[in-house]
Amino acid sequence: MADRILSPEDVPKSLWNGDNFLYLPRALRDVYRKTLDSIGKLEEACRDTPGGSIGGDTQEETNLHFVHSFDGSCARVELAMLDPKDELEKASDFFLQAFSGGRVRLLDIPCGCGASSAALLATVSELRRQNVLPREPLDVIVTGGDKSDPARNYAELVFGELKESLRNQGIFVSASFHSWDVMDEASTTPLLDQWLSNQDCDRFFLLIANFSGVLSNTGKIKKANVPLGEVMRWTGARKAAIAWIEPQTKKANRMSRNAVLGRVFEWLRIWSYEPKRFGEELTSESKYAHPVCKDKTPTVRLLLYRMESPRR
Numbered sequence: 001m002a003d004r005i006l007s008p009e010d011v012p013k014s015l016w017n018g019d020n021f022l023y024l025p026r027a028l029r030d031v032y033r034k035t036l037d038s039i040g041k042l043e044e045a046c047r048d049t050p051g052g053s054i055g056g057d058t059q060e061e062t063n064l065h066f067v068h069s070f071d072g073s074c075a076r077v078e079l080a081m082l083d084p085k086d087e088l089e090k091a092s093d094f095f096l097q098a099f100s101g102g103r104v105r106l107l108d109i110p111c112g113c114g115a116s117s118a119a120l121l122a123t124v125s126e127l128r129r130q131n132v133l134p135r136e137p138l139d140v141i142v143t144g145g146d147k148s149d150p151a152r153n154y155a156e157l158v159f160g161e162l163k164e165s166l167r168n169q170g171i172f173v174s175a176s177f178h179s180w181d182v183m184d185e186a187s188t189t190p191l192l193d194q195w196l197s198n199q200d201c202d203r204f205f206l207l208i209a210n211f212s213g214v215l216s217n218t219g220k221i222k223k224a225n226v227p228l229g230e231v232m233r234w235t236g237a238r239k240a241a242i243a244w245i246e247p248q249t250k251k252a253n254r255m256s257r258n259a260v261l262g263r264v265f266e267w268l269r270i271w272s273y274e275p276k277r278f279g280e281e282l283t284s285e286s287k288y289a290h291p292v293c294k295d296k297t298p299t300v301r302l303l304l305y306r307m308e309s310p311r312r
């Protein structure tokens, strides 16, 4: 795409080696290493695992997800934001514009251990540190929702550690993480209230990442239909931008073709959006340097499931 805010040639070497290799932002790498070390899991992170962990309610399931999948979730968001191979149309501008300055209220669902919103902000921060983006004051109020208590505890830890490096680049973050069950209307309304009731901001942003492992089966989507519909109706009413990022898995493909989820998105049409048709999702992939294991170079694959900007 011509005339991007960040053209592929200008992606700094600290984030992309110019060929087929991403580096997570240094501040985020440091936080991840420190947190792994504090729970005695640094070595385990370098062991190969069967993969595909999507987290869960228990400490054990959450540890598995944090230790083996946090880096991949971070790399996926970073790839969408930098789009160094220019494969994702307006994605890079979409993120960089939304987080260029001012006051943003960001909802991250399901937030898990905070990987996706932390990577989003750490990437903006690294671009500022490398003088690629201006340091306009940026206030971000992060609201995270997830069913897992231990995952939200990790998210608190990660944001607690990351805040100072963000502040050094003019990004002032306050973050809160709330118990939320996508199958439960009663927990969705207060989460949305937390995100939206205060309109003291320039824009609202909804980030959904790596949800297909949870939502892919039809029974679950049916059950989540009403709460997700509420999320979309309010997202539309507040003219929030939406980014929904998934891995390129069979589950994500199956989810995108599910008619029930299609109906959830009908609300966006009503509220002045122009959603892409299902099946037209953009994809990209890259290798990345594992943030703590020297010799590990996993591949991250992303499917940009939804990217909606409000028509103002």
Ligand SMILES: C[S@@+](CC[C@H](N)C(=O)[O-])C[C@H]1O[C@@H](n2cnc3c(N)ncnc32)[C@H](O)[C@@H]1O
Residues within 6 Å of the ligand: 053, 054, 055, 056, 057, 070, 073, 109, 110, 111, 112, 113, 114, 115, 116, 145, 146, 147, 148, 151, 180, 181, 182, 183, 208, 209, 210, 211, 213, 214
């Ligand atoms: C694959 S993780 C993705 C987390 C995060 N978005 C990321 O990119 O790393 C899936 C998350 O869904 C959460 N989850 C599972 N069932 C859920 C439900 N019914 N409601 C809300 N969150 C749920 C899990 O606790 C887990 O944190």
